[in-house]
Amino acid sequence: MTDIARRFPENPLLSPKSLVPSLEGLKIACLLNPGVFRFDNKIWLLVRVAERPEQSEVIVSFPILTEDGKTEIMEIPLDDADLIATDARVVRYKGVDYLTTLSHLRLLCSDDGIKFHEPEGYSYLYGAGPLQTFGIEDCRVTHLEGKYYLTFTGVSASGVGVGMRTTTDWKTFESAGMILPPHDKDCAIFEEKINGLFYCLHRPSSVDIGGNFIWLAQSPDGVHWGNHKCIIKTRTGSWDSARVGAGAAPIKTEKGWLEIYHGATAEHRYCLGAVLLDLMDPSIVIARSVDPIMVPTEAYELTGFFGHVVFTNGHIVDGDTITIYYGAADEHVCGATFSLQEIFKNLGV
Ligand code: MAN
Numbered sequence: 001m002t003d004i005a006r007r008f009p010e011n012p013l014l015s016p017k018s019l020v021p022s023l024e025g026l027k028i029a030c031l032l033n034p035g036v037f038r039f040d041n042k043i044w045l046l047v048r049v050a051e052r053p054e055q056s057e058v059i060v061s062f063p064i065l066t067e068d069g070k071t072e073i074m075e076i077p078l079d080d081a082d083l084i085a086t087d088a089r090v091v092r093y094k095g096v097d098y099l100t101t102l103s104h105l106r107l108l109c110s111d112d113g114i115k116f117h118e119p120e121g122y123s124y125l126y127g128a129g130p131l132q133t134f135g136i137e138d139c140r141v142t143h144l145e146g147k148y149y150l151t152f153t154g155v156s157a158s159g160v161g162v163g164m165r166t167t168t169d170w171k172t173f174e175s176a177g178m179i180l181p182p183h184d185k186d187c188a189i190f191e192e193k194i195n196g197l198f199y200c201l202h203r204p205s206s207v208d209i210g211g212n213f214i215w216l217a218q219s220p221d222g223v224h225w226g227n228h229k230c231i232i233k234t235r236t237g238s239w240d241s242a243r244v245g246a247g248a249a250p251i252k253t254e255k256g257w258l259e260i261y262h263g264a265t266a267e268h269r270y271c272l273g274a275v276l277l278d279l280m281d282p283s284i285v286i287a288r289s290v291d292p293i294m295v296p297t298e299a300y301e302l303t304g305f306f307g308h309v310v311f312t313n314g315h316i317v318d319g320d321t322i323t324i325y326y327g328a329a330d331e332h333v334c335g336a337t338f339s340l341q342e343i344f345k346n347l348g349v
Pocket of ligand 1: 089090099137153155160185
């Protein structure tokens with residue numbers, strides 16, 4: 001199947017080897033899923049850096065953070081009967097789930113949107129406290145009324161939830177702690193208030209009844225969320241049959257709020273699609289992609305740390321052109337552009 005994404009010929013733009021590990025003894029396994037924003041006349045990525053020790057043939061080892069921020073390495077013999085290691089991303093040991101890598105976030109910037117470098121004077125963002133001991137991931141960056149809102153996945157043995165920090169200068173951050181409790185992720189705050197309220201998309205998961213659906217919520221302050229509504233569900237037999245989740249902040253267009261979202265099958269193939277939400281009441285879904293707008297097709301999307309994945313949580317918009325930055329096979333950062341008009345055509349609007 002073809003898609004309507006125009007991939008950068010320079011892809012992958014960034015790979016694990018592009019950066020140095022945060023700590024001796026660790027290796028960057030994946031560089032993926034950047035939040036994207038403009039600041040100081042440059043294009044910035046807040047990229048997820050997933051690390052672990054070099055793996056041996058007999059032991060699985062991965063870092064975790066202590067509650068006061070120290071890195072510890074867990075080591076489990078691969079032949080231990082209490083170990084279940086069938087997914088590259090998670091292991092289960094003695095009934096507890098762990099991630100195989102520990103993620104932090106790093107700032108990169110660029111003048112042309114293609115070549116990125118780590119600027120001096122900016123710190124890495126690490127998980128902090130008891131709810132982020134397995135790291136922080138997949139940050140969305142929303143610029144609203146002069147402030148940047150960072151919403152990311154915070155992972156610990158207590159579960160997977162949405163953490164938030166805010167900044168105006170990218171050097172000092174204020175933490176709002178966990179704003180949406182487990183199981184919840186993929187939180188993207190709208191870049192404008194509607195009728196004086198903040199809005200966000202998020203993806204709680206319901207294990208018994210329900211599923212992995214996209215929800216909409218409102219807030220008076222961006223921290224306390226309520227009036228949750230389930231607006232986008234998975235579709236049986238479709239490319240988004242098992243999981244759907246929001247990408248970056250919705251894009252305001254004359255036809256509605258345009259959201260690029262990811263959809264996955266039970267076999268973990270991740271594609272991208274679009275939805276259009278009503279401008280005044282975003283709980284109203286005007287249109288939704290029947291066919292995906294982007295499908296893993298390139299070698300760097302099909303094979304890697306976790307193959308058959310295109311996943312985005314960051315973009316910049318310039319007229320008709322949406323440039324997305326995306327994680328390919330959970331291992332590299334790539335870029336692609338879409339024409340807004342072509343997305344509208346895909347949506348039938
Ligand atoms: C899933 C995947 C991983 C991620 C965990 C925790 O397993 O999205 O990449 O690390 O969830 O968020």
